[in-house]
Amino acid sequence: MSRSTVIVSIIAAAAVAGIGAWYLLSPGAPAGADADNPAQVALGKRVYAQQCASCHGVRLEGQPDWRSRNPDGTLPAPPHDASGHTWHHPDGQLFDLTRRGGQATAPPGFVSAMPGFGAALTDEEIWASLAFIKSRWPRNVRARQAAINERAKKMGR
Numbered sequence: 001m002s003r004s005t006v007i008v009s010i011i012a013a014a015a016v017a018g019i020g021a022w023y024l025l026s027p028g029a030p031a032g033a034d035a036d037n038p039a040q041v042a043l044g045k046r047v048y049a050q051q052c053a054s055c056h057g058v059r060l061e062g063q064p065d066w067r068s069r070n071p072d073g074t075l076p077a078p079p080h081d082a083s084g085h086t087w088h089h090p091d092g093q094l095f096d097l098t099r100r101g102g103q104a105t106a107p108p109g110f111v112s113a114m115p116g117f118g119a120a121l122t123d124e125e126i127w128a129s130l131a132f133i134k135s136r137w138p139r140n141v142r143a144r145q146a147a148i149n150e151r152a153k154k155m156g157r
Contacts, residue, residue: 033091033130044132047125074113081131087145090152098126
């Protein structure tokens, strides 16, 4: 490899690292959903009560018969407690689903009634709502979901 190629590679790597650091450290950057952060969980509790509880339940219990399709092909809102499947997904996917909505993130042929909240909530509020949900899971479920997050990160998701 020529010296100029090495120099260009080093400059490119430094630029990518710098942009990544700027993004992660800049105000308003996604902080993630930290169920052990009392301030984030408190904000998330308020957001959840205002935006999510009407469909997903005050106690995160979801709607009755959430696995049975409605006449329009949609599914009722699932529970976000440990009995549901929310914890089977990595944080990034949950964030995207909440921000853009179920239909925007659904596989072909799937019909979703989940609205997107990107226009109504800030990224911080979305992450906080997810932190609140995660704070309600038992430790073993949180540990399993953390492992799912780690696998997703390794896969670049």
